[in-house]
């Protein structure tokens with residue numbers, strides 16, 4: 001994989017999350033006061049994280065989990081509290097540093113390793129569970145499904161990703177976003193219809209050992225994202 005469009009977007013995301021939006025992202029993922037609009041996003045993200053965590057076994061002792069695109073590490077912190085051995089990886093050195101700082105000193109039975117790099121690096125090894133929360137939503141659908149296939153090759157039990165569902169309202173908001181000056185913008189989110197995503201996944205031979213076990217949409221103000229939970233057949 002690693003198509004030109006994937007590499008290009010990955011570079012933009014690294015710049016955006018590590019520099020352009022690092023402070024805003026640090027604040028959004030903290031308990032500091034934020035605008036009302038951002039508070040809805042924070043709430044939606046909290047619900048999304050909880051939804052993903054709820055789909056994992058309660059007891060994660062001895063299980064390996066990849067937090068793919070971990071950002072400031074909130075999901076990793078909870079997984080490790082439940083006993084998992086976590087590899088938390090992100091493109092952004094600044095966010096990884098913050099994730100390390102924020103990890104509670106006493107965090108339960110598990111352990112976590114933080115790493116700066118690409119979540120698709122095959123050298124990361126294999127995992128019982130892979131979770132990619134909102135870290136594939138900026139890639140084109142084809143690249144996203146390539147990434148799902150690559151992550152699935154290294155997961156033995158479950159793979160959870162989120163995607164930005166394509167709905168008429170979101171398409172309108174997305175187009176309004178395009179009116180803002182280029183320098184102020186985040187790399188575009190690439191909405192995809194759930195039916196299209198399911199079709200693309202069904203067509204991949206590398207995903208034939210997997211079935212889609214469920215999907216939940218979380219909507220809170222300006223935040224809309226949807227899970228896709230895959231389990232081995």
Ligand SMILES: C[S@@+](CC[C@H](N)C(=O)[O-])C[C@H]1O[C@@H](n2cnc3c(N)ncnc32)[C@H](O)[C@@H]1O
Pocket residue numbers: 010013014017029068069070071072073074089090091092095117118119120132133134135136
């Ligand atoms: C919207 S943030 C979500 C962060 C975290 N999962 C959360 O929900 O708090 C997306 C993150 O994915 C990371 N990311 C995007 N593409 C990546 C890649 N190919 N490898 C590793 N991290 C990636 C970005 O650097 C960014 O921190």
